Amino acid sequence: MTIVDIRTIDWELDEHHHDLSDPKSIQVTYNRLCDWLAQCRAELPPAAWHEFCHRFREHPLADMLCRDPFIVRALTKPRGYAGDAVLLDMAYRLHEPSTQHLDPITALLNQATLNRPAIKAARWRRRTLSEQLDHYATRYANPTMVSVAAGHLREIADSQSVHDGLYADIWALDQDRESLDVIDHDYRHLGVHTQQTSVAEIIAAGHTPGAPTDIITSSGLYDYLDRYTAATLTTALINSLRPGGTLLIANVAPFQDAALLEAAMDWFLIERTATQMLQLLDHVPKARISKPTLFSDSNHIVTFLEVSAKSGIPWPVPSE
CATH class of the missing domain: 3.40.50.150 (Vaccinia Virus protein VP39)
Known part of the structure; x- marks a missing residue:
């Protein structure tokens, strides 16, 4: 029996989805989400983790994260493979989307992604x-x-x-x-x-x-x-x-x-x-x-x- 309770996954996803809608707490909520995903990845068997990733990407939380241009490109893979050079330019902050063209929540989500330790x-x-x-x-x-x-x-x-x-x-x-x-x-x-x-x-x-x-x-x-x-x-x-x-x-x-990349970006x-x-x-x-x-x-x-x-x-x- 793992600490991650399969029965509560949807509840956890709903909670994170709700909390990310508040601009005042996006960075804190985003980091908490990443910690929870890492816990799930560490404790679920590989097959269950892959099933979790598919389930995650079908939840409205994933749609909210996909407002971030970085996550959208990583997930859709327009060059046919993950981590292409354009995505890396985005990670390097060479082609940051202009905040004037993003709504406040989307801009905050993008910054939260770019501020993650892996990026x-x-x-x-x-x-x-x-x-x-x-x-x-x-x-x-x-x-x-x-x-x-x-x-x-x-x-x-x-x-x-x-x-x-x-x-x-x-x-x-x-x-x-x-x-x-x-x-x-x-x-x-x-x-x-x-x-x-x-x-x-x-x-x-x-x-x-x-x-x-x-x-x-x-x-x-x-x-x-x-x-x-x-x-x-x-x-x-x-x-x-x-x-x-x-x-x-x-x-x-x-x-x-790695948990964020795999669950949210299929990377x-x-x-x-x-x-x-x-x-x-x-x-x-x-x-x-x-x-x-x-x-x-x-x-x-x-x-x-x-x-x-x-x-x-x-x-x-x-x-x-």
Whole structure:
């Protein structure tokens, strides 16, 4: 018997729906709703949780939440997949809806979503990538870089080293042509090249386009990859590095707001613990890489794995 009583779920949903209609208490109610959803997710068996999510999205509470443009895009998936680059731009507050076009409750709901720890962690991830790019520019002379599943590549917008022209070459890879078109429009003047490609194509080739390269980053892709695919791709990315080059991967850790994403937005991510992050290197000979390092945000929602190819041994440089 779980603490969550299935018989009271509709009552709980009704109560949250009622309380969210009061503009004075939306943030408090929203946070309380997220806490309750996390409790349900933790205590219900997986099959029951999935049934709960469907039930949640049929309740009027879900309709109220869908007044938030962020939740609407996440749920409707206009690009055909969750977490597209436009949604991330919204998380980064780059395309916030003008409050003059939103009624007060909708504007407050949108701000409540963007203030959740998971969305704040997405903004931290972007800032951290920008900072790492500037750091790598001091480590390598005229470095080359490849971003895998680049989205809109927003991290380079805040990278001083990129704007100063310290990178010799930057490749942005993504399966979504529309995302690459945005990169072409916004960052072509910074010398960014784009190429449409998929994880399957990278794995089949054994390396990325643009290889060999000094730096490879992937900040959101691994949230959607199963263990085997993730480990196989990691091997291909390691094989795409020059001797001494660095791979930087981000992945969500187990996090409370997963319940909100799954129930309200039908957005399921693959969470990885620190141990599971290190297991991404299981297929890579240990003699080829330095000791990997892990670091995360203050709430431990996003984890970065950083690992370098050793420079003191012969290295298989991929050929095009």
